[in-house]
Each structure stands twice: as structure tokens, then as C-alpha cells.
Amino acid sequence: MAMETYRLEVRESDASGIDADVYGADDLIEESTRISYEDFDLDVPEEREESPVESREITADVTTIDLQVQRDDGGFTVRLLGDRDELTAVRIDDEEWNLG
Structure with a gap:
């Protein structure tokens, strides 16, 4: 296998949820999930100037990738796994994203 570059992008989608996408080197989505x-009985303020976006880039030599989402009392954690090992993670805090 060769080293590949992946980009994990987590963003709010039309104020009804969160999309998490993994892009490969060719900018095609290789893995995706929606929250x-x-x-989760969460409300979003109706007047949001700009939808939040978090992005992480990682280069790894893996054969499989997987997205996992965990929820705790204060937010979500989106993890990108490669061959079952964590490659990178994005934390979405309820307070920072004004979720309530």
C-alpha cells in the first residue's frame, strides 16, 4: 500500500444536523455519516450567520477507513479510523456550536 491523504470535514447541514465526510486524494467522498x-433532541438557533465547519487532514497507509460518532453530555466526537486505529478526531462542543 502507498500513503494516502484523507480529509475529514465536519459541518452543519441546513441547521438540521451535522454531516461528516472523508475525502480521498482525488476529492471524492470515501466515507460519510450524518447526525x-x-x-438527540437538540435545537439550533434559527439565526446563524455562518454554519460551523471543522476540518482535519491526515496521511496514512491503511486498507480500510471508518467513521465513528460518539455523543457525551457536552457534544459529539467524530473519529476517523484507519485499519481500526484512530487517525484523527473532530470534537463538536454543544456550547461552541450553540446546540441546546
Whole structure:
């Protein structure tokens, strides 16, 4: 295998949830997941100037990738796994994203 560069991008989608996408070197989505605010009884302020976006880039030599989402009392953690090892993670704090 050769080293590949991946980009994990986590962003709010139309104020109803969070999209997490993993892009490969060719900028095609290789893995994706969606978190619905409704599933977690979260509300978002109606007047948001700009939707939050978090992005991480990682270079790794892996054969499989996987996205995992965990929820705790204060937010979400989106983890990108490669061959079952954590490559990178993005933390979404309820307070920072004004989720309530």
C-alpha cells in the first residue's frame, strides 16, 4: 500500500444536523455519516450567520477507513479510523456550536 491523504470535514447541514465526510486524494467522498439534531433532541438557533465547519487532514497507509460518532453530555466526537486505529478526531462542543 502507498500513503494516502484523507480529509475529514465536519459541518452543519441546513441547521438540521451535522454531516461528516472523508475525502480521498482525488476529492471524492470515501466515507460519510450524518447526525440528526432531532435524534438527540437538540435545537439550533434559527439565526446563524455562518454554519460551523471543522476540518482535519491526515496521511496514512491503511486498507480500510471508518467513521465513528460518539455523543457525551457536552457534544459529539467524530473519529476517523484507519485499519481500526484512530487517525484523527473532530470534537463538536454543544456550547461552541450553540446546540441546546
